Amino acid sequence: xxxxxxxxxxxxxxxxxxxxxxxxxxxxxxxxxxxxxxxxxxxxxxxxxxxxxxxxxxxxxxxxxxxxxxxxxxxxxxxxxxxxxxxxxxxxxxxx
Numbered sequence: 001x002x003x004x005x006x007x008x009x010x011x012x013x014x015x016x017x018x019x020x021x022x023x024x025x026x027x028x029x030x031x032x033x034x035x036x037x038x039x040x041x042x043x044x045x046x047x048x049x050x051x052x053x054x055x056x057x058x059x060x061x062x063x064x065x066x067x068x069x070x071x072x073x074x075x076x077x078x079x080x081x082x083x084x085x086x087x088x089x090x091x092x093x094x095x096x
Contacts, residue, residue: 002026006068006092007060011037016096020082022050026094027071027085038086043067050079056086068092 002019004012004026014032021027041055043066053072058065068090075083088094 002096004088004092004094007063009060025087027082027087030084033086041067051076065090
């Protein structure tokens with residue numbers, strides 16, 4: 001079962017058939033992410049084929065991990081399957 005954790009807390013967990021793997025990143029469906037740990041960020045980045053990514057920072061047990069999660073609110077047609085799914089980096093441990 002894919003799991004994302006940081007600072008000793010599980011941030012997201014889903015069944016294998018619910019996640020999407022794109023470019024070796026695990027994209028968790030929105031319903032599997034514990035939103036209480038996410039803070040909106042104004043940071044964005046652009047992928048040439050997926051489109052414009054938005055970010056969340058994590059706030060877990062009083063520690064902040066800036067821009068540690070990203071998602072595509074309006075992905076390109078080629079990446080439609082990851083719309084609003086959340087992926088992690090910056091020290092977030094993702095196990096498959």
